[in-house]
Amino acid sequence: MKVYIIGAGPGDPKLLTLRAAELISSCPVVLYTGSLVPREAIAMARADAKVLDSSGMTLDEIIDVIVAARDANQDVARVHTGDPSVFGSTAEQMRRLDHLGIPFEIIPGVSSFTAAAAALGRELTLPELSQTVILTRAEGRTPMPDREKLGDLARHRATLALFLSITLLREVADSLMPEYGSDCPVAVVHKASCPDQKIVLGTLGDIHTRVREVGIKSQSMIIVGRVLTSNDFANSRLYAPDFSHRFRRAKVKAPSTERE
Ligand SMILES: C[S@@+](CC[C@H](N)C(=O)[O-])C[C@H]1O[C@@H](n2cnc3c(N)ncnc32)[C@H](O)[C@@H]1O
Structure with a gap:
């Protein structure tokens, strides 16, 4: 049993990762964070999955759902908007999972x-x-x-x-x-x-x-x-013809400096 902490992207269901889609459509419990998670993502859940919106829940209630899933040996798709690593309130959930010895894995998303x-x-x-x-x-x-x-x-x-x-x-x-x-x-x-x-x-x-x-x-x-708005910026060195790097040798010599 595992909890998958999944970033569901910013709204367009086509911006879900393949891994996110695979997990949402296979986990028997799907717990999602409400309005910004694409409806289409939640609609991927198995017909027999328990699908719950966590927006009205407290942290304790979220953990209760996960503990019940653990007791039934069921994987949980914990679905967050964007990427779970920024402003996701995921750390407090992971801390509780750690204390309970419940394994989890983070699936990044498009922020x-x-x-x-x-x-x-x-x-x-x-x-x-x-x-x-x-x-x-x-x-x-x-x-x-x-x-x-x-x-x-x-x-x-x-x-x-x-x-x-x-x-x-x-x-x-x-x-x-x-x-x-x-x-x-x-x-x-x-x-x-x-x-x-x-x-x-x-x-x-x-x-x-x-x-x-x-x-x-x-x-x-x-x-x-x-x-x-700026279009008045320098080109990067990456594509400069006089710049060598691991994947490309310079095609022209770099301009000599005064000290040379
Ligand atoms: C709880 S935070 C979640 C952020 C999320 N973890 C992320 O990586 O985008 C919610 C805030 O993210 C921003 N946000 C989330 N989805 C958005 C979207 N589709 N367009 C613009 N802002 C969005 C807004 O500032 C919103 O108040």
Whole structure:
């Protein structure tokens, strides 16, 4: 018996991994996290599977379902949105499973921040502009650790992907503006990869008003950074003709430096 902690991707059922689909369609117990898990994924469950939505359950109730499955020697597909490793509340479940000696395995999924980048048609890291993506959230009912306040993270001016923060968009923009500038591009992607996906583009100065006009209040990824609009970035070294690496020898000599 095993618990499979499965990332079901951002919404489009075609973004489920083959492994996720295989496990959801074979496990006798399927416990999924509610509205953002694609219906089509849950519909793959065996006709005789016990299929439960965990969105109204406490951690104890989730563990009770898993313990009952363990007692009946039944595998559990524990299905989460996106990838289980970010903002999934999976660690507290795994800790309980460890204490109970119940084996588990994690099946990665497509995270909503990568689905948002895909919807925007952008790369989040660009040479010399930003080589770092910070995955974070605004401080709401969950307090942020002291060294991770948005104003502190902003000092890096890295690309930011903010989860769980759409209702705090104005506060987010206000915290970031001193470092990024009010003209810094922002994209809000609502339900990335879903048929009712919406994209709102703006700047830190106006994104709050633009999003309010569209009426988006949930299930959104906020991406902040100059990578969203810049086309004025250097090419990477990877495809440079004078650059050798393990899979390709340089076709031309690198320009000589003054010291040579
Ligand atoms: C509980 S977290 C789960 C994140 C998930 N583990 C992941 O990797 O995407 C839920 C938050 O993820 C973001 N999110 C999840 N699915 C999304 C989607 N399809 N489009 C945009 N944002 C999404 C939103 O910020 C939402 O508030």
